Amino acid sequence: MRPRGWIRVGLHAANLAVIAFFLLPLIAALFGALQSEKSLHADTRGLWAREWTLDNFRVILSGGAQRGAIFEQATYLPDNIKKIHFALINSTVISVSVTLLTLVFASLTAYTVARLRSRWIMWLMGINVFARFVPVIVLMIPLYVTFRRFGMLNSIWGVIIALTGFLLPYGIIILAPYFASIPQELDDAARIDGCSRFTVLMRIILPLSTPALASYGAIVFVIAWNDLLIPLILNNRAEFMTLPVMIASLVGDVFTFFNLLMAICLIALAPTVILVLVLRKFVVRGLSAGAVKG
Amino acid sequence: MARSEPFRFGRERSPRVLGFVMNIPTLITLSLVLAYPIFYAAYLSFHKVSLAELRRGVYPFVGLANYERIFSDPLFRLSLKNTLIFTGFSVTVEIVLAIAIALLIDQQHIWTSRVTKFLILVPYAVPPIANGLIWSFMYSFEYGFLNRILYTTGISHTAVNWSGDPSTALIAVSIPYIWRTLPFAILLSHAALQGISQDFYEAASVDGAGALQRFWHITLPLLRPIIVVILVLRTSFAFAVFDEVLAITQGGPGDATWVASWYSYKKGFAPPFDIGAGAASAYVLAMIIGLLAISYGRLIYRRIQ
Incomplete structure (x- = not known):
């Protein structure tokens, strides 16, 4: 049976809600991971970063060796x-x-x-x-x-x-x-x-x-x-x-x-x-x- | 082995010997990691084991003292109560959502249903500790993602303290847990749904039954066995929740989110390292889950019959 009319719209809406729920944490993680601490501090209300950067990944995957722009002045990085x-x-x-x-x-x-x-x-x-x-x-x-x-x-x-x-x-x-x-x-x-x-x-x-x-x-x-x-x-x-x-x-x-x-x-x-x-x-x-x- | 024939393992051995030989790796591993620890945990729960005893390697027998101590500890009783609330809430929500979403992804003519179906396994693969940490970023009072959504959409202009309020913290911990474990429940419901013959629905339609009636009188009764399976499996795993509590609240605020596993862990592996009491409390948890497992076993047994 093909659902019709408003039932169809309702089903699409329900799917979008489920998809949003499943992806929300991943979107949040990306939002946090792609900006600097400064940018997260500067705007604590918005959903769009002042500037996007991959420096977090750079500093982690290089074990702190490559600091990148956002960690230039940082003195603390956990030993782990x-x-x-x-x-x-x-x-x-x-x-x-x-x-x-x-x-x-x-x-x-x-x-x-x-x-x-x-x-x-x-x-x-x-x-x-x-x-x-x-x-x-x-x-x-x-x-x-x-x-x-x-x-x-x-x-x-x-x-x-x-x-x-x-x-x-x-x-x-x-x-x-x-x-x-x-x-x-x-x-x-x-x-x-x-x-x-x-x-x-x-x-x-x-x-x-x-x-x-x-x-x-x-x-x-x-x-x-x-x-x-x-x-x-x-x-x-x-x-x-x-x-x-x-x-x-x-x-x-x-x-x-x-x-x-x-x-x-x-x-x-x-x-x-x-x-x-x-x-x-x-x-x-x-x-x-x-x-x-x- | 000089001949070019393939290596023949136990060709002349009787099935009895072969059955034993082939099970040696499993038997060794299971006795080392399952059987022995279960008995040794019982032993430890009747002995005084903390740092001093660990160093000396001598554990004095104390009878039921560890059990008496944990049962007279208000924090242990609170942990059990919190575990019950956590489990009751997450399993109920999960079953309702799982059936709803299973029905949703069963709609082959809706293309968004196929997208949902594709994404369903994503939460299942996320490491629980990472899941917990991501949600603690979402819940964060000052920088959190959820509050940012509230501001940006204009729903609210005051920050919500999602996980920091003792009265809602337990719910705040259970939502990430539901997020991560929901795929399993959806998959089982969906598999059961596909096992229902279309003939039932067609016959009901001919008799003039509406969608709601078909769901209530056909789908739900036929899903009952799988609902019971999900209920028992999810309940017994939710009883042992640990990672999300560690990542989001560490038992706090105050002691609002102390749950049973967290209690055993804290008793045994945080100062004063009371491993005896940790073992005793973990054993109580295992007993409760064991009762659930027996009911599960009966259930499965009846299905096989």
């Missing part, structure tokens, strides 16, 4: 911003490693859930459904105590292990039903031709499951990149911070102004927003599969 390249590298290394590790581990387990179906494996699957509900803070307090005792605080590996464990259950929940939906006859044919079960997984199940693997991989990358609480508790030295931890470290800093903060926020959100828009279909499928199927 000067070490932003650590945060960028750490965030990338952690998110990529967690994505790869969870994909491998979850695929192996999902195969055993989909094809072997022994009692303890189904039990493991059941635990996974519940594991998603454990609040991270409950896990982080004991992990902090343990990591501290074994000298694993302030390490990239500690965060990778914790995030991998935290995101694995989600992947098993997404991948197992997908693997199970691949016809068993394909396995049987390959097995008659002499393939081992492991080869069947590598040569048949995984290639046929690329959409599900892409869904899960994209979701894991986004969650790993965005996660704050785990690296916040485990890593407090600037060399081991991720981007979200670095952003959190600036929250209480009254001398750091919104123009710099907004620029850092945009740098932190760009990779995941672009990834999600590029892999939109996969992310949509993964999110609904992870919620409904158990």
Whole structure:
């Protein structure tokens, strides 16, 4: 049915309202990030900057080396911003490693859930459904105590292990039903031709499951990149911070102004927003599969 | 391995052995990061653990003292109350908005609906801490984006103290949270919406049912299962809200936005580093969410049946 007349106008208006709501924070962040502190101070009521500039990004991405016009006289720049390249590298290394590790581990387990179906494996699957509900803070307090005792605080590996464990259950929940939906006859044919079960997984199940693997991989990358609480508790030295931890470290800093903060926020959100828009279909499928199927 | 045949892993192994071997990585990771911490958190919650004990590595047993202390702490009770208000508000708003927006993006003949559909995932990808910080710029009393909008459009000429007023601060924190988590609820509602057969609507139209009647008697009842799923999932995640509180209010103004996760974090990782009490309060939170998880499990189980 094609909506007509004023209903059509109403639907357009509703869409515009939703789009405005979704984009408002991004517009605000751009507005703040593209001008100087002085310009934000000079006009506290307008929606148009006196002059637009990319200097905030310049000073952040160069770690304070390139000051640009608006920071010429500035004497203060938080130490953590000067070490932003650590945060960028750490965030990338952690998110990529967690994505790869969870994909491998979850695929192996999902195969055993989909094809072997022994009692303890189904039990493991059941635990996974519940594991998603454990609040991270409950896990982080004991992990902090343990990591501290074994000298694993302030390490990239500690965060990778914790995030991998935290995101694995989600992947098993997404991948197992997908693997199970691949016809068993394909396995049987390959097995008659002499393939081992492991080869069947590598040569048949995984290639046929690329959409599900892409869904899960994209979701894991986004969650790993965005996660704050785990690296916040485990890593407090600037060399081991991720981007979200670095952003959190600036929250209480009254001398750091919104123009710099907004620029850092945009740098932190760009990779995941672009990834999600590029892999939109996969992310949509993964999110609904992870919620409904158990 | 001299032959050119592909490497065969466990060909002669029984499914039983293979099932175990293939699960070794998962079992190790999950026991390290999930199973062990859950039990160790319980252990810590019955012991005195603060900086001095951490240094010595000895945690004296104190029985229920940590629990007694947090339950007699007015701030803990306030945090639970705030968490309930926060969760109740955000989940209710989210479900209503999600169904409305799902219906909106289902309109294939409206081109703006396609734009909305394209943009829906954007908030989902934004790091929660960045989201919080951006909103704290929007809320800022002196320089904030929202007040600038009020001035420029002429709606108001006095600045609004969005997140600084104790009576509205909790709502101010929940709006960014709703913004970020709404895409998930919309996607689930939209997927369920597409599963409804057009035949129902056509039959209803033939019987003379209007749009509102069709929504009330067909769409809503058929969406009920997914609404319950969203309700349970969103409730249990909203109970653990942390990032937006840290970025926007840090629990303030006063203690108006102390929520459960923030309480556990502050107890354990801010002076005087009372990790025992932090673990105890986190365990109370986990128990509440655990009850929700059990109801979710039942629900899913019934769907599979």
